[in-house]
């Protein structure tokens with residue numbers, strides 16, 4: 001039986017309880033769908049110290065170029081309060097025209113539709129004129145250390161090269177066809193530690209209150225804005241996410257204070273240029289001292305979170321036009337080309353080939369009663385099938 005029905009494909013995947021980091025049978029189920037279509041399937045286990053071993057899957061159909069990759073994940077977030085679900089989180093029950101289950105939209109649904117789209121393409125047109133591959137991780141919702149990055153590296157090491165990638169994450173806010181993601185903002189996090197001198201609140205001249213220092217520094221991070229946005233991106237935004245002092249005594253000036261921040265940044269910056277700008281602002285604020293007149297500069301250290309996410313913007317017209325044309329042909333809607341939202345695994349893939357993202361409507365992702373309109377599965381399959389046909393036409397031209 002060929003997996004041309006996205007509804008059946010999705011039901012099979014939802015019934016595998018692949019709560020991150022468990023494989024839960026989901027990759028085996030996917031392998032069983034892909035092999036009859038002619039895919040060569042590799043199961044790749046990635047390991048790293050301090051993180052769970054993760055099963056991943058790479059499957060390729062064809063040996064020639066052009067080469068189109070579909071990327072995604074079969075792991076899902078925990079179900080939360082199972083009793084609060086109106087249908088079992090691994091039941092794939094259909095009620096009121098919707099299929100229920102963890103991963104229905106994020107993102108077993110996207111995988112189910114792409115598999116069906118490839119199967120239909122083969123039935124109608126034979127094998128694609130080139131190669132199609134699936135790069136599927138079991139570690140997107142977890143630490144993301146043993147997932148897409150390692151799988152890409154593993155595949156590249158054995159000579160795999162791609163011309164374009166579609167990530168099937170849920171990108172549509174309200175309706176199928178609303179939004180394609182053609183880039184993502186970067187993300188950078190840090191923590192500032194301010195050292196003061198502990199003392200009596202009645203004798204501040206004998207102490208140095210680090211709360212004054214941390215306020216000066218965080219103020220300088222929040223104002224002025226880093227930029228006003230660019231042609232393709234909204235303005236970069238920094239949020240101070242915590243200020244910690246941990247002082248329980250009202251008559252004691254504490255010795256230390258710290259603050260953490262996260263900034264989502266656009267293509268005005270690189271992670272490196274942004275770090276440099278932040279240091280400039282902090283040094284200036286540390287020396288300025290409106291809250292601490294006649295004092296020496298604030299003594300602070302900054303530590304950066306280990307891996308910043310880099311900003312990227314895809315400019316590959318064959319990819320973007322094929323996808324947005326397919327969305328419009330099937331839904332009649334012209335999708336917005338967007339760079340909003342959080343980071344995704346596309347940030348790793350962009351180092352290998354142009355990447356865009358398009359999947360289901362994301363409204364119920366990570367929620368109790370995650371579910372997908374059954375009609376959307378058919379529509380997304382049609383979009384993917386149209387896209388595959390069009391992309392190979394473009395790429396071969």
Ligand SMILES: [Zn+2]
Pocket residue numbers: 073106107140169170
């Ligand atoms: Zn996801």
